[in-house]
Amino acid sequence: MSPEFSGNGYKKQSINKDTWAMLEIAHQEGIETVWDRLAKQQPQCGYCSLGTSCRICSMGPCRVDPFGEGPQKGVCGADADIIVARNLARTIAAGAASHSDHGRDILETLYRVGEGKTDVYKVSEPAKLRRLAAEYGLATDGKTDQQVAAALAWEMMEDFGMRRERLPFVGRAPKARQEIWDKTGVTPRGIDRENVEALHRTHMGVDNDWVNILLHAVRTSLSDGWGGSMLATELSDTLFGTPTPHMSQVNLGVLRADMVNIILHGHNPMLSEVIVAASQDPEIIQLAQSKGAKGVNLAGVCCTGNEVLMRKGIPMAGNHLMQELCIITGAVELMVVDYQCIMPAVTETARCFHTKVVSTFDKAKFPGAEHIHFDPEHGLEIGKQIVRMAVENFNNRVPGRVRIPVEPVPLMSGFSIEAILGALGGTPQPLVDAIVNGSIRGAVGIVGCNNPKIKQDLGHTELTKRLIENDVLVVVTGCATVADGKAGLMVPAAADLAGPGLRAVCKALGIPPVLHLGSCVDNTRILVLAAALANHLGVDISALPLAGAAPEWYSEKAVAIGAYVVASGIYTVLGVAPPVFGSLNVVKLLTEGLEGVFGATFAVEPDPNRAAVLIRRHIERKRAGLGLSALDPETISMPEAELALA
Numbered sequence: 300m301s302p303e304f305s306g307n308g309y310k311k312q313s314i315n316k317d318t319w320a321m322l323e324i325a326h327q328e329g330i331e332t333v334w335d336r337l338a339k340q341q342p343q344c345g346y347c348s349l350g351t352s353c354r355i356c357s358m359g360p361c362r363v364d365p366f367g368e369g370p371q372k373g374v375c376g377a378d379a380d381i382i383v384a385r386n387l388a389r390t391i392a393a394g395a396a397s398h399s400d401h402g403r404d405i406l407e408t409l410y411r412v413g414e415g416k417t418d419v420y421k422v423s424e425p426a427k428l429r430r431l432a433a434e435y436g437l438a439t440d441g442k443t444d445q446q447v448a449a450a451l452a453w454e455m456m457e458d459f460g461m462r463r464e465r466l467p468f469v470g471r472a473p474k475a476r477q478e479i480w481d482k483t484g485v486t487p488r489g490i491d492r493e494n495v496e497a498l499h500r501t502h503m504g505v506d507n508d509w510v511n512i513l514l515h516a517v518r519t520s521l522s523d524g525w526g527g528s529m530l531a532t533e534l535s536d537t538l539f540g541t542p543t544p545h546m547s548q549v550n551l552g553v554l555r556a557d558m559v560n561i562i563l564h565g566h567n568p569m570l571s572e573v574i575v576a577a578s579q580d581p582e583i584i585q586l587a588q589s590k591g592a593k594g595v596n597l598a599g600v601c602c603t604g605n606e607v608l609m610r611k612g613i614p615m616a617g618n619h620l621m622q623e624l625c626i627i628t629g630a631v632e633l634m635v636v637d638y639q640c641i642m643p644a645v646t647e648t649a650r651c652f653h654t655k656v657v658s659t660f661d662k663a664k665f666p667g668a669e670h671i672h673f674d675p676e677h678g679l680e681i682g683k684q685i686v687r688m689a690v691e692n693f694n695n696r697v698p699g700r701v702r703i704p705v706e707p708v709p710l711m712s713g714f715s716i717e718a719i720l721g722a723l724g725g726t727p728q729p730l731v732d733a734i735v736n737g738s739i740r741g742a743v744g745i746v747g748c749n750n751p752k753i754k755q756d757l758g759h760t761e762l763t764k765r766l767i768e769n770d771v772l773v774v775v776t777g778c779a780t781v782a783d784g785k786a787g788l789m790v791p792a793a794a795d796l797a798g799p800g801l802r803a804v805c806k807a808l809g810i811p812p813v814l815h816l817g818s819c820v821d822n823t824r825i826l827v828l829a830a831a832l833a834n835h836l837g838v839d840i841s842a843l844p845l846a847g848a849a850p851e852w853y854s855e856k857a858v859a860i861g862a863y864v865v866a867s868g869i870y871t872v873l874g875v876a877p878p879v880f881g882s883l884n885v886v887k888l889l890t891e892g893l894e895g896v897f898g899a900t901f902a903v904e905p906d907p908n909r910a911a912v913l914i915r916r917h918i919e920r921k922r923a924g925l926g927l928s929a930l931d932p933e934t935i936s937m938p939e940a941e942l943a944l945a
């Protein structure tokens with residue numbers, strides 16, 4: 300990397316050197332990025348930011364003035380509470396639908412495996428397949444894997460329907476939690492049913508009781524967490540393998556100047572799995588060599604990246620805000636996308652380079668991309684076709700424009716719950732012991748996205764550092780993974796950055812203080828771990844010293860995740876304010892009222908150092924509640940808000 304790309308002018312946007320360098324190049328070459336577009340949107344609409352605008356029907360659009368001067372009701376008579384609640388419910392439904400429709404695609408693939416109609420997919424984890432079948436009450440004795448796959452897939456399809464009174468995975472939650480859901484009327488029945496009902500209820504003139512709307516929003520989120528997402532994780536493990544700990548690398552330095560580079564971007568592992576297989580095909584490697592490349596190098600972005608990092612050790616080029624920047628390296632022959640979190644802007648950025656963008660799912664097309672219809676029945680063939688396109692594009696690369704700005708950083712990935720329990724000797728007891736004796740105070744899931752409103756990765760990394768220093772074990776998923784990975788927090792040696800108790804536990808087990816649990820649908824691994832700990836101790840999840848945080852979230856999916864995490868009894872701190880502040884009633888319900896119903900609430904705190912204090916106080920309160928050694932929460936002092944957020 301030549302010194303003229305030090306990127307020093309871009310420290311406000313990100314904490315990362317690779318981002319700085321790429322932003323400097325973008326600026327010099329007149330390439331627009333997400334930060335430029337955010338600046339052009341200023342000032343963003345105040346009504347929308349507070350959640351009090353409504354465009355659900357064509358008597359509107361309407362807006363309610365939260366300061367009491369302008370109109371207080373929409374044309375139909377909806378007040379701020381109804382409008383905010385309806386908007387939030389629709390956001391949660393969209394997020395839940397995204398995760399669950401992804402789960403459906405995996406489920407259809409399992410069904411095809413059962414029918415024997417695929418050229419590449421198979422059951423990789425027969426034991427897990429049979430465990431799941433047993434959970435669904437299916438007999439497996441004397442049946443082949445293929446027969447079990449067909450029967451299980453057929454049965455799981457009913458999770459999306461309307462015959463069930465409750466989703467089977469709800470049975471994984473502690474009894475006390477299930478009773479809370481039943482009593483409150485939020486036990487999820489069918490995945491599609493709850494999503495459709497959420498859209499129905501929020502049509503003009505249906506559910507006009509804002510509390511009732513929000514309770515159904517919770518039910519919809521639970522159909523994601525204990526339904527669609529959980530199914531996606533379990534079936535991806537069944538088809539592609541349950542992750543086990545291994546080393547890999549992260550940041551733009553994982554791109555190779557001497558190889559054909561393919562970026563895997565999106566969320567669904569079906570396609571990326573076959574690309575991994577195709578990239579190792581001797582015939583394709585030979586083709587790459589004939590073009591003067593050493594071979595084919597794959598790198599992930601967003602959650603597709605997390606999926607293949609967890610299972611295959613494929614390195615990560617970056618998180619959400621890196622998707623345009625990886626193209627600006629000039630080293631990417633092809634970016635293949637499936638769905639979710641793929642900015643329409645990437646095809647525009649790609650036009651400035653030789654990079655090809657290939658879309659693959661008929662439900663996610665991009666103007667400017669080449670579309671190759673993905674069909675799981677011919678997965679490997681299509682995977683090879685795409686990799687071949689990348690190889691053929693290698694000679695269009697302009698060597699003088701290749702700028703790979705940094706050296707990659709190592710990280711450890713692959714902590715499925717099975718792997719964590721395996722490392723602990725098959726039972727959660729050692730983890731429970733460490734929590735009971737206080738060497739680990741508690742555990743926190745740091746999840747979610749980047750958002751250009753927050754200095755990239757600052758929220759994730761500062762919060763993580765403050766927590767591990769104070770002996771709180773951190774688990775990460777989604778784009779938080781890349782942030783903490785790049786900061787060097789996800790290698791066993793990072794135990795040195797942890798407090799003495801957590802450090803000793805990590806060193807004894809040879810694990811980092813920050814464990815990678817996977818993609819965003821894999822947040823359900825956190826639910827499964829929390830349920831296992833709670834069941835082991837004979838308490839509800841809400842009694843445990845746990846918390847969640849989404850310091851830089853942007854997506855509707857993140858709101859659905861936050862909702863099911865809180866409804867599962869885990870206190871959650873958001874770093875970006877959701878558009879609800881136009882209704883003080885809704886805010887009070889989310890930040891206080893939910894405590895009495897679900898034993899957990901939301902908090903909003905953009906400053907990660909202050910968020911860490913909120914979480915540590917919460918953990919100490921929960922420890923005291925369990926009769927464990929606990930600090931007086933008030934002695935954990937709250938710093939002044941100071942971190943400069945972009």
Ligand code: XCC
Pocket residue numbers: 566601602618619639640746747748749776777778779818819853854856857
């Ligand atoms: Fe998307 Fe899942 Fe958010 Fe990253 S973390 S920006 S949702 S890729 Ni899920």
Ligand code: SF4
Pocket residue numbers: 353354355356357358359360361373374375376377382503
């Ligand atoms: Fe306005 Fe009511 Fe229609 Fe919303 S539903 S746009 S508040 S009239």
